[in-house]
Amino acid sequence: MSIADLEGRLVYLNRAGRKMLGLDGLVDLTRYNFREFHDAANAHIVLTEGIPTAIRDGAWSGETELVALDGHAIAISQVILAHKKPDGTVAFLSTIARDITERRRAEESLRLQGAALHAAADAIVITDRAGVIEWVNPAFTQLTGYTAEEALGKTPGDLVKSGQHAPAFYQELWETILAGRRWDGEMINRRKDGRLYTEEQAITPIQDASGVITHFVAIKKGMTERMQLEAQLRQAQKMDSVGQLASGIAHDFNNLLTVINGMSDLLLTRVGQDDRVQADVQEIRDAGERAAALTRQLLRSRCRYRAPPTVPCRHWPPSTPRSIRPAACI
Numbered sequence: 001m002s003i004a005d006l007e008g009r010l011v012y013l014n015r016a017g018r019k020m021l022g023l024d025g026l027v028d029l030t031r032y033n034f035r036e037f038h039d040a041a042n043a044h045i046v047l048t049e050g051i052p053t054a055i056r057d058g059a060w061s062g063e064t065e066l067v068a069l070d071g072h073a074i075a076i077s078q079v080i081l082a083h084k085k086p087d088g089t090v091a092f093l094s095t096i097a098r099d100i101t102e103r104r105r106a107e108e109s110l111r112l113q114g115a116a117l118h119a120a121a122d123a124i125v126i127t128d129r130a131g132v133i134e135w136v137n138p139a140f141t142q143l144t145g146y147t148a149e150e151a152l153g154k155t156p157g158d159l160v161k162s163g164q165h166a167p168a169f170y171q172e173l174w175e176t177i178l179a180g181r182r183w184d185g186e187m188i189n190r191r192k193d194g195r196l197y198t199e200e201q202a203i204t205p206i207q208d209a210s211g212v213i214t215h216f217v218a219i220k221k222g223m224t225e226r227m228q229l230e231a232q233l234r235q236a237q238k239m240d241s242v243g244q245l246a247s248g249i250a251h252d253f254n255n256l257l258t259v260i261n262g263m264s265d266l267l268l269t270r271v272g273q274d275d276r277v278q279a280d281v282q283e284i285r286d287a288g289e290r291a292a293a294l295t296r297q298l299l300r301s302r303c304r305y306r307a308p309p310t311v312p313c314r315h316w317p318p319s320t321p322r323s324i325r326p327a328a329c330i
Helices: 015-021 040-057 101-119 138-144 156-160 167-178 224-268 275-301
Strands: 002-004 010-013 059-067 073-084 090-099 123-128 133-136 183-190 196-207 213-222
Touching (some): 015 090, 040 059, 040 073, 073 101, 123 138, 138 213, 156 183, 167 183, 167 213
Antiparallel strands (some): 002 010, 002 090, 059 073, 073 090, 123 213, 196 213
């Protein structure tokens, strides 16, 4: 509590005020003007709004900030009173101020928490003990299709229950959270447009100071898209494995065909004019070429696994012409 003259010089400051501003108990207060304990913005509020209103109406109340002698700011809630003489002129001004720094911090903390919940990527639902929805964030609307206005006052069962779970499923859930424990699990629900979706959900009980459960907070993460991606990945891995197997078989089969076709070419150079034998060997050669074409098609479809065919040289007699032997034989 303080008293100042019309020039703003301090006349009185109680013990709590001296402690707040960092003034020694024996210091001469008349050395100080109230302006010294305000920054420019807050001094402007007091001079242009606070004091004129107090003189006109008798009192003004508002929230401003003081600056202590060591420079730190103090948020205050204050009332300025104008004390008048019998002739109506103002004799002096008194101020009653309360430090609200902690309250401001708590309010800012709540504001940040609210902003974080509002901006969270996961859907968040707050219900009372009976499960009636009191608050949802925008992610809930994205997940379910229901706006906050449509959800408030309803239960999640009223909105998204899909009928895909047995009653025992929900009974176990309620028994868990009413016992004060967190429930985690997966649930199939229904969007506003009727489509089913799978969500991963965690429901946590909120208790008051006496330990009584008053609310529940549910955090929901949609899993449908992730499950689809996982299924696609499994299918791709399966096809990849099949492709690698086919590629490996094609390589080995191609190596065998190289021997068959090479030996067929060698026989064709030795059978002479025997039309019957030459026709049989040519049939073998043609079949080998068709089989080789199939293996080349498989190898093209799995080109990243394609490797040069290698055939052990022991399969080729020393007399085999180099033009026929595979270049990569080992």
